[in-house]
Amino acid sequence: AQTVTQSQPEMSVQEAETVTLSCTYDTSENNYYLFWYKQPPSRQMILVIRQEAYKQQNATENRFSVNFQKAAKSFSLKISDSQLGDTAMYFCALSQGAQKLVFGQGTRLTINP
Amino acid sequence: DVKVTQSSRYLVKRTGEKVFLECVQDMDHENMFWYRQDPGLGLRLIYFSYDVKMKEKGDIPEGYSVSREKKERFSLILESASTNQTSMYLCASSFGGPGTEAFFGQGTRLTVV
Numbered sequence: 001a002q003t004v005t006q007s008q009p010e011m012s013v014q015e016a017e018t019v020t021l022s023c024t025y026d027t028s029e030n031n032y033y034l035f036w037y038k039q040p041p042s043r044q045m046i047l048v049i050r051q052e053a054y055k056q057q058n059a060t061e062n063r064f065s066v067n068f069q070k071a072a073k074s075f076s077l078k079i080s081d082s083q084l085g086d087t088a089m090y091f092c093a094l095s096q097g098a099q100k101l102v103f104g105q106g107t108r109l110t111i112n113p
Numbered sequence: 114d115v116k117v118t119q120s121s122r123y124l125v126k127r128t129g130e131k132v133f134l135e136c137v138q139d140m141d142h143e144n145m146f147w148y149r150q151d152p153g154l155g156l157r158l159i160y161f162s163y164d165v166k167m168k169e170k171g172d173i174p175e176g177y178s179v180s181r182e183k184k185e186r187f188s189l190i191l192e193s194a195s196t197n198q199t200s201m202y203l204c205a206s207s208f209g210g211p212g213t214e215a216f217f218g219q220g221t222r223l224t225v226v
Binding site for chain 1: 144146148153154155156157158161171201203205207209210211212213214215217219220
């Protein structure tokens with residue numbers, strides 16, 4: 001069975017700081033995809049970044065980057081120069097084959113002015 | 114823009130009622146999903162569908178059923194609502210194929226009294 005674990009229920013940083021959200025996962029497959037989704041107070045879940053497991057290079061999207069450690073089954077999200085609009089719930093998710101997503105428990109991130 | 118629309122944002126129902134949650138997507142996606150979101154538990158998959166009239170159980174299907182008579186519409190049915198089904202329900206859709214982005218509706222917050 002696939003599992004995803006986010007061990008930080010809440011985090012809080014000052015605007016412009018860098019913050020890293022942790023995620024570990026477990027799967028027996030070699031081919032899979034990892035995602036970070038963001039759910040702001042509006043509740044609209046949106047994709048932040050995606051990583052293909054067979055690619056060694058870490059994915060980046062503007063201020064968002066990941067540290068993908070396949071052997072350790074770790075997939076952390078780094079947000080640089082954090083902004084007030086980054087305040088949201090962040091979910092780590094895993095999919096393989098059937099495209100259904102397995103989600104972690106979520107981390108509530110607050111960016112303070 | 115891809116749009117996934119859930120019929121209600123807030124819903125209050127009585128114990129024992131039959132409840133229908135509707136979801137419509139406008140991007141001709143093959144896959145559709147129903148998740149339940151609870152604090153500390155993240156999102157858990159209730160049912161998903163890869164095609165019209167096709168459905169598969171997710172991780173927590175008990176007490177729920179689904180219907181997909183048309184490609185764009187995926188309905189979640191609570192056969193006899195109970196208070197432990199009070200939750201946020203999220204619908205999502207995606208194209209077939211591995212690693213594709215899932216697009217989410219804005220969620221229905223259901224309260225069963």
